[in-house]
Amino acid sequence: MIGLPANRLFCIALLFLFIPAAxxxxxxxxTLSTAEPGAGEVFTVSLSIDGIPLGGVVETLPPGYxxxxxxxxEDRVILRGQQIGFAVMNDTRITYSVAAPASGSGDITGTWEDFLGESYGEVxxxxxxxxGIETVAMSAGERPASQEAAPPFAVLAAIAALLIAGWGGRR
Structure with missing residues (x-):
């Protein structure tokens, strides 16, 4: 059993580990304008971005959307199948529209990368x-083989290339 002073030290160490993460x-x-769009309805997706001076965000739409x-x-957006890549340059908000299919459900997923901070993660x-109607195959995260998306880092590499190409022509 750990003594009282050792318990305090252990608790303080845990606080220093978990507080910075929080x-x-x-x-x-x-954020979505609606999570239950009507058949064929166009809804809005907003991305709030904090502290990424230069980087990218890749969003993946569910099949059918x-x-x-x-x-x-336009020169900072790339579309590949169900993935949309956005180049981020001190942006705080990106808004885009999505058209819903006649039926279907699934998750909009995303990844982000901060090129200068050398960090990345998931949205x-x-x-x-x-x-509001769930479909079994799509809500279970399954994708038909014909709709396999490219790896997100390939899209982020394309975004980086767009940024570099854009800077090269602005001298």
Whole structure:
């Protein structure tokens, strides 16, 4: 059994380990205008970005859902199948639209990377279901083989290439 002074020291050490993780938070969060769009309805997805001066965000839509546009600069967006890549340059918010299919459900997932801070992570999944109706195959996270998406880091590499190409022409 650990003595009383050792318990205090152990508790203080735990606090120093867990408090910074809680304070830092997640640099990218997602909000949806609705989690239960109607069939064929276009809804809005907003990404709040905190503390990423230069990096990228890759969003992956569930099968059947389609990217319908964004207010983000066109030269900083790349679309590959169900994945949308956004180049981030001191942005605090990115908004984009998604068209719902006639039926279906699934999770919008995402990853982010801070190129200068050399950190990366995942955006918490957001569940969507047309008219609130769950579909078994899509809500279980399964994807048809024909819709396998490219690895997110390939899209982030493409975003980095867009940023570098954009800087090269601005001299």
């Amino acid at each position: 304070v830092c938070g997640v640099p990218v969060t997602r 389609a990217f319908a546009g964004t207010d983000h600069p 918490a999944p957001s569940h969507v279901a047309v008219d």
